Amino acid sequence: MAHDRSPVPHRSCSARSRSAQLGGGRRCLARNRYHVLRAALVVLLAAGLTGVGLAPGALRAASAEEFVPVSADGTFTVTGHGYGHGIGMSQYGALGAAKQGLSAGQILAFYYPGTVQQNVGNPQIRVHLTAYDGTGITVGTPPGQQQMTVTDVASGKSATGPATMYKVTVDPSALHVWYLNPSTKSWQPFPLGGSADTTGPVTFATGAGVRIYSGDGSSRQYRGTMRITRIGSQTIAAVNDVDLQSYLYGVVPREMPDWWGSSAPAALQAQAIAARSYVLAVANPSATWDICDTAACQVYGGQQLITAQGAVTNLEGSYSRAAVDATSGIALFYNGAPAFTQFSASNGGQVAPGSKPYLVAKPDPYDTADVDPNVTWTVKLSASSLQSAYPQVGTLQGIDVVSRDGYGDFGGRITSLQLVGTGGTVSVGTYLGLKSNYWTAQGGPSPQPVILNRGTAVGNFEAATAAGPGLIAVQGWSFNKANTSVADYVDVYVDGVGAGRLVANQVRPDVAQAFNGAGPYHGFSAVVASTGGPHRVCVYGIDGVTNPQLGCRSVTLPAGNPRGNFETLADVGTGVQLSGWALDPDVAASIAVHAYVDRTIAAVATADQPRPDVAAVFPGYGPAHGFSLVLPALQGTHSYCVYGINVGIGTTNPQLGCRTITLNRNPRGAMTIAGYQHGTVTVAGWVVDPDTQGPITVHVYIDGRWAGQATANLDGATDAANQFPGYGTQHAFSASLPLSAGPHQICVYGINVGQGNQNPLLGCALMTGDGNPIGHLDNVAQVNGVWTAQGWALDPDVTTPIPVDIYVDQQKVARVMTGSPRPDVAVYYAGWGSATGFQAPLTLAGGTHKICAYAVNQPAGNVSTALGCVTIRL
Template structure:
């Protein structure tokens, strides 16, 4: 993100940035205010390089903090593993040049297409140069020897044999593998260092200082080996695998080993021999850069492909001792920017006077894919953020004039997170900061285009500190502003700290504040002689308890103070507290009643209808037959009955085929109390009515107390059993035969009866006399001695049939036939 500063003290740093929610500047256009002629544009940013994957300075910071190489790799490439893999040789492109010299410290023989060109002794220097469509080799020191012509399609091979040789095309010495020289184009040599083992290649990498902590060096060796491993798998050309520059990895050959603390770097390479970084078993794209400015970047933003192990993450360790690119500032005049654009695009915009930034700024502030429109005195030109950096960093630009990265700070930034409503006020919250500065920013709130309040953004926001490079933990704000309209436009601006300039609109929201009382008419329940009403009500203009008026059949029945505790309401409207519930009972003298409740207004607004309910206060008794079943003892019947005119128990008459008995429905039924809370729970009835075996009709009547008539509450058809009956619970084959268990009852006696068990045609008689307490609960008049449990000869797959043997009137009955299972 980009900041503009002019020399004039009154010039604004930033124009208003329009953004509704989220980071200011994420996808909106920033317009720098027009500057005076040839004023200074200042860019502030952080980091050096693309910031995808490992930060080299961050790795050092982590090693300084005691982290191991494995931990460092896991932090920068999450979800990956270290894996030992056999390594192939590496071919490194060193240079393209019209000529080069090679100064030898050891003897060697230079060949071309297998034939010797020159035998070299230690101390000699050779020159190889392109000559038209061919090239030549000549010993030039200490004694000049005759030049040797080499055909254009020949390849010159220079074995190094471990003795350092200095190559003038790069200025570096090389001692491993071979130097290969070709003439791929007229007048241009291609120089390659091949026949290198992976270890020898890594010995020559000059990516970080050899004096760094050993765990940082090991991390670098692991990332570099993995990067080279993938390059060998997919070489750049048929002649070489990898470049020796920052386009791939910086390779300087023997200079690294021979340099200060070179033995430490060699030890780090040897300590990670054969190890590469893998994800799901495959080598990763082990990207890394010098410094990420405190936050790594997503791979798809800086490059193209989204990779699961190359995600944007905070990296506080990047600000390690010695990292001078963690934060940086670069300033350019309008004339310079105009000249840069002319050289880069051949477009003359004159003197740059302002610029606009728009498009896709990454979530951590990098502008690679954003657009930067330079506006000059002669025209305009738009480039991407990456192109803008390339424009400034054109070949020959000194380091202190280059943009080290595309992480540019737009200040201030922030977010308008949310709005809450309290009586008479709107509460605004979010975060704001002046990025890269320890001074807090301000949040200014406008209501309906009028300034309404402000706050210093210093409240704890660890989420912001974790996601925004350079952000402090205290960047939050909360502002309460008064409102006096039903519909309000709330706008929040992030404002730079005292002593700085600039502001950014974080967003505007339309907030509707209800000035009318509101609530809920939760229930209207018929009670003996009345109606019970309940709910809640509140007035947004006052947090106190309010009145509710109740109307029944068009006439006011009374006023209730809505002051009962309702914690559920307080949870939704915490600023109003819980004292807003109402619950009261009103007398009625009609069967059908229309009940309405009104919340009574206080201050601006009107009384509000909470709702109307139709309540039927029945004058007839009502109830239910819950159970009616024939048993050996007769008909078992149970249920409940209530008269709407009283909460007392009432009588119930039960008739079996016209012959009746009288009961009092006074048994405990807590379930009824929950459904009919005004009547209590003492309304259950239960009885056993004697009846002969056979079919019967059973009816129950609720006996009216006053005003109304007796009501039939149900009729059922039941059968009182005469034949024996029972159940087979288990038929299971085992090692000793087939286990058969169950029970049998004859309604004509309480004594145990016989049971016959057949497996195929083979039968076994037994007496069903085992204790079965569960049967007594269902058939209370039959006793408990009716169970059986026996093992009979047989095996799995055979059919087992069980018969209950009749003991009186009736007939023997098969209880069940089942196939035995294991």
């Protein structure tokens, strides 16, 4: 089936089951599913439920028939899920999983459990290009190639021809090879060992791929070589012989949108591995080819598409190539053989069962509406269209769903379908031209399916028992006197409200013995959802006529207010962690907890973390009842309380406990004098603010006056890592500041962020400065055509401009004053402002010169500081 939908997810089902063609097809890439009413809804003894009140997908349906009559307007309203057969990997599901952070390996392990990865290298693959089957096939050389090598495979004879187009035609006697003579522009026989006729096959190769032409003049370019082989007395086929890696370059972007790789590369990587595994699984060495290029196998587009006018479209996406390269050689194996890795566009939230042990049915949490536009769909299906497709049915009266697979919504995917009309009953494919066979229909005057097995239902509702929190187990038997060979339906009501429709098809040999000829397959046993407390449960046999009551039973489920414990309150650095457990006896599901700080609500969480110790004390409730949440840490002393939120019959939201904690959220750290040289003192240390794992700022004061700042983002702060586990070592700081002559006190403060209430002193130290200038000769460069010495200088003893002497080749040539703006210097030496730069114009002759600068000491100190030298050659 050609893929003409766009954008891709455009298709049916790659690596798909051939049998999925029935009634409209195999589709890949799309899906959704009903929201689950109750995840705890389960089946006992493989019973099936369908209908209002059920948790869709939780209970398995069986084979009781559903008849949907045509509505008055001649249509059916069809609601369905997914796009394609749903077996194996869902491509939209792979996208969803990748967006949730799963790797390609994890995605494949979910969809193909039990398979293992193996390296298969890069073998040759033979691909049947199905669109070119016919009596003649034309190929050609790609641009830039100078010749074509043509080989008669049968005789082994080979010949090299010019860069042009070649054609193979067929008749019952032979294949005939032609080429378009570049000089005469006419077709002429191309001799292979003296003759242009051969039994074939014939291969064409250039070393850089081969083009193959369509009747409209367009062409496709394929990697590898092209083989033309006979498949009938007057029919030939094109087979692309290509290495597996190059083949996948043309498959992955056809099966999955290339642009998905920009945000979810793991999805494309999973697709590459699945496609590689699939072709190895279906390849037959004794056949003429290994695989076809359409949706019946997996879609393969080749390298380029070229219009008749010469416009070129690259068919190999960059993200897809990257995915193929990243997974080079990797395939999935099961029991030593390549895995049959079927996949489809969307499974509608429910993986369908396949033919292999690793193609298992299960809910799919990754194929969801936020990534899949086909998660749930609704369409109108006209009776007239079905009558046109199946005229033998006559005037259509309704759709008869004979059986489903029992997995997911509606009782699962349809496995057997009939159309009922005035002309009789016709068995048809399960798709009816829809996106999938995972659908249900409404029509006629009743929104519920009509039961076909007309007659009187008999049976017995034997037991209703508590099966766990919020769950009622029901058991009994029922059959229809009109047709004992077909399983009957029973409806379950709890307190007068429908809770589900079961199929009575379980083995009950006692029923067969008591009712001669009834057969043993009429038992029902399942679990339905309810709430805590006392309930009245009734069951009705559904015969489409009287629907008699089979009995009622009373049952009481666990109920009451939530229970739990607020166990720990701890300072975890960036916040305060509250942990404990909570459950409500009415339900096995996790419940909500509310956290309060100083009597004000601060957070809502779900107690769903694993607590096996709680599960051991409360059998039947499972372990998912722990909570652990982190709230912002607050400076000082505060009270934290946690409440369990009631569901069901309880009367209050009980307090699970309160705890008090006192926190110091101000920065903490230390400082030291790291060195002193040429009038510059260096202070160093570390600092951490508990409210952030990022760096914070420190401020430096000299003799009580602002002197500068630094960011504590240097590595090596082991004391910080020891005192604040998890914060790392990148919290060290170092700041160099000018120090005037004489004794000074140097103090460093940590600047608070978050909840703290002060900028604490990290420490002070005494240091005596020599008062000498500091600075730097940055460069000697041409400024407006004049050689100019540039730099900065300041004297710790004064905040006014100071002199700078310039020497050229050890001769003083100029004295200039600082005063040019240097805001970069002011960042580190804030007390001296930004007017610390200097510029000295120079007159230089040709040759090599050494230019040096000296800051002249003002007014104290004993030396003029060398600011550096620069050597230039003119």
